[in-house]
Amino acid sequence: MARSAPKLGGGSATLEETAFAVRFNMPLVHETVRAELNARRQGTHSTKTRGEVYGGGAKPWRQKGTGRARAGSSRSPIWTGGGTVFGPTPRHYTFKVNRKARRAALRSALSVHAGRGSLAVFDAGAFDAPSTKQAFALLTDWERPTPAGQTLVLLSEAEAQAGLSFRNLRKVGVMPVADAGVADIIGAASLLVSESALPELVARATRVGADPVESAGAAESAGADSVGGSAGAEPPAADTSGEAA
Numbered sequence: 001m002a003r004s005a006p007k008l009g010g011g012s013a014t015l016e017e018t019a020f021a022v023r024f025n026m027p028l029v030h031e032t033v034r035a036e037l038n039a040r041r042q043g044t045h046s047t048k049t050r051g052e053v054y055g056g057g058a059k060p061w062r063q064k065g066t067g068r069a070r071a072g073s074s075r076s077p078i079w080t081g082g083g084t085v086f087g088p089t090p091r092h093y094t095f096k097v098n099r100k101a102r103r104a105a106l107r108s109a110l111s112v113h114a115g116r117g118s119l120a121v122f123d124a125g126a127f128d129a130p131s132t133k134q135a136f137a138l139l140t141d142w143e144r145p146t147p148a149g150q151t152l153v154l155l156s157e158a159e160a161q162a163g164l165s166f167r168n169l170r171k172v173g174v175m176p177v178a179d180a181g182v183a184d185i186i187g188a189a190s191l192l193v194s195e196s197a198l199p200e201l202v203a204r205a206t207r208v209g210a211d212p213v214e215s216a217g218a219a220e221s222a223g224a225d226s227v228g229g230s231a232g233a234e235p236p237a238a239d240t241s242g243e244a245a
Contacts, residue, residue: 003114008122008138013198019205020114022107031097032105033183038093047087050075056082102182106205109186118145124155124194130164139169139192149189154180156196177201 003015015021050056056075063070077085097105113119120142127134139151153166154177167174175184177197185191193201 005114005119005121006142007195008120008142008192009126013121013195015114015119016202016206019107019202020110020119022104022111024112025104025108028101029105029108029182029186032102033186035095035097036181036183038095041093043091043093045088046090047084049085049087050077050083053081053083103205105182106185109182110191110201110205112186113191116145118190120144120190120192121195121198122192124159124162124196127159127162127165130161132165132168135162135165135172136169139172142190142192144190146189150187151190151192152180152184152188153192153194154197154201155194156200159194159196162194177204 002017003020004012005015007013050073053075056073060071060074061068071079073079073082075082077083110119122138144151149171151172153163153172153174155163155174157176157178163174166172173184173188177193177200180201
């Protein structure tokens with residue numbers, strides 16, 4: 001039986017079974033989310049070893065006869081102002097997740113929202129001008145499973161007026177559908193997609209061509225090991241903390 005999502009303002013939208021009615025794959029979603037969050041890290045942390053700290057070239061005092069413990073450098077790690085042992089250095093945290101695995105994880109995330117009724121569609125063309133009041137009225141009329149959680153609004157590039165209307169609302173995040181990752185979708189308690197962005201979202205989850213988010217992630221993690229997962233886990237409970245992933 002085909003799944004459907006409510007259309008805010010009246011009516012409903014039919015959802016593609018290939019993208020919104022698949023079995024949830026917990027290990028695959030976990031690995032994909034971890035890869036996306038790792039890719040967002042700057043990795044610019046840096047510490048200095050005893051050889052990199054300025055000074056400390058002269059022996060503080062002679063080896064014997066002072067009654068104090070022997071010391072060869074004032075930049076020893078046990079001294080105040082000394083170097084750091086095994087401290088963090090600049091690095092990247094990215095690792096590769098195969099393109100097919102990323103798409104499967106995206107389908108799993110979308111199926112979770114479709115299955116628990118936390119996915120809705122709306123007409124972004126109704127926003128002729130930015131109107132937070134109009135956006136708030138849409139969300140108020142929507143009977144979400146977890147109204148206190150974070151809501152993610154996905155729009156196409158041409159729907160800037162709707163984006164300006166939703167972005168000032170509390171616990172509401174707005175982003176282009178092309179930039180939404182699995183971590184963003186699975187981390188939201190509710191998912192609101194515009195009518196024009198829905199086909200693009202389905203295409204990202206099912207098509208054979210390159211995906212802009214996946215291509216960017218693959219470029220950042222070139223040369224890393226492949227990561228996969230196995231199916232059979234139960235979908236997670238709705239996020240009620242209000243924090244976007």
